Amino acid sequence: MQHHKICILGAGPGGATAALHLANKGIPCVLIDKAVFPRDKVCGDALSGKVVNELKRINPELPGMLSQTEDQLPSWGIHFISPAGHKLSVPFKHNYDPAQDTPSGYISKRVDFDNFLIEQVRQRPEITLLEGIDIAKVEKTGQGYTLTDKSSKHQFTTSLLIVANGAHSAFARQEAGIKQEAEHYCAGLRAYYKNVAGLDQDNFIELHFLKDFLPGYFWIFPLPGGYANVGVGMLSETVSQKRVNLKKEMLRMIETHPEFRQRFAGAELMGDIKGYGLPLGSKKRVISGDNYMLVGDAASLIDPFTGEGISNAMISGRWAATQAELCLQQQNFSASFMQDYDKAVYNRLWKELKLSRHMQRLLNYPWLFNQVASKASKNKALAETISCMFTDLDLRERLKQPSFYLKLLFN
Incomplete structure (x- = not known):
């Protein structure tokens, strides 16, 4: 039996970020993961500018x-x-110069990026990292939680539990009451291919919205060494209603779509096609309670339009560390006190999550999507305006306004 004031369950980007921010505050914690790093995680592998900003907050270097x-x-x-x-085409930075500018985003396999963060964790004496321990039972006590692993060899008690163990978190479902709702959940497949032709020289990621696969999308993300992350995503609600076989559809598009057939002619599938679920942040949820906080995918914070989850996991991990410090200072771990964590997370993320939900719904109107893309492809000023919308939330509000589309259609 070990007692820790703060226990973090899950050492992915959300959990590792929370641990590193606690370490920066001089607060010790234990970080537990069932895997031994480096380990793979099914993901799109894109790291946005928000990820870069969160890395800076941990350590500017x-x-x-x-x-x-x-x-x-x-x-x-x-x-x-x-x-x-x-x-x-939406650049992350206007008038960028790849030879001189610092990149706003990166693409890195999750096995590599997660291990990059874990290497930072290993260097911090404030963090006790425990790998290969699969917590099977989490029980509420008067003072917090007791965690027991599958073998019953390891048992931990904690005053504060930060739950960062992913989309399939049993705690999030059973203890926090987070339900999997088909309209707020996305099914995805990911595969690694080598030698896909026609990848962008500046490593732009590609999101293809094919008319016979709406409201889903097909992606191609370039990776080091001639690899590409290739996958599909679609709302679980649609998959169920239309009885879509995602793997069959993905392979069909690669084999028959005129552009893909040509680009994948000399490509080789490396390994298996793997599936995963994405709990979308298209609905506000209660993400804390007595003695606990949910972080990242366990808190259902994935962007509904782009499917991005890493940055939001890191943002929530940072705020969890901030709230944990307050809890220790005031020795208050109650649900009412923990509500400040929910407010902080949604104050930072809800506006963009809500706007992404609106953009997701645009996929139900492919003719409108075509009109916007067609005009933007011919009008540099419009293309730059839309580009700004992805980084400026006030500009992005225009996407909710019918007048924006009326001007596009009739000007």
């Missing part, structure tokens, strides 16, 4: 350290390809 590793590629933007085939 981390983005530079990441850029020096061989396991990443700098990425300068996103290509959105409409159902009619119009390409809307």
Whole structure:
């Protein structure tokens, strides 16, 4: 039996970030994961500018350290390809110069990025990292929680539990009451291919919205060493209603779509096609309670439009560390006191999550998507305005307004 004031369950980006921020505050914690790192995690592998900003908050030197590793590629933007085939290119930074500018985003396999964070964790004496321990039972006590692993060899008690063990967190379902709702959940597949042709020279990631696969999308993300992360995503609600076989559809698009058939002609599938679930942040939830906080995918914070989850996991991990410090200072671990954590997370994320939900719904109107992409592909000023919308939330509010589309259609 070990007692720790703070126990973090799950050492992915959310859990590792919480632990590192606690260490920066001089607060010890135990970080537990059932895997032994490095370990793979099914993901799109894209690291946005928000991830870079969160790395800076942990340590200003981390983005530079990441850029020096061989396991990443700098990425300068996103290509959105409409159902009619119009390409809307959204750079992460205006008038960027790859030769001189610091990249706003990266692409790195999760096995490498998560291990990059864990290497930072290993260097901190304030963090006790325990790998290969699968917690099977979490029980509420008068003073917090007791955690027991599958073998019953390890048992921990904690005053504060930070739950960061992913989309399939048993705690989130059973203790926190987070339900899996098909309209707020996305099913995804990921595969690694080698030698996909036609990848962007500046490593723009590609999101293809094909007319016979809406409201789902197909992605291609370039990776180091000639690899690409290739996958599909679709709302679970649609998968169920239309009885979509995602793997069959993904392979069909690769084999028969005119562009993909050509680009994948000399490509090789490396390993298996793997599936995963994405609990979307398209609905506000209660993400804390007596003696606990939910972080990242366990808190259902994935962006509904882009499917990005890493940055939001890191943001919630940072706020969990801030709240944990207050809890220790005031010796208050009650649900009412913990509500400040929920407020902080949603104050930072809800506006963009809500806007992404609106953008997700645009996929129900492919003709409108085609019109926007078509006009933007021919109008540099419009393309730059839409590009700004992805980084400026006030501008992005326009996407909710019918007048924005009326001007596009009739000007």
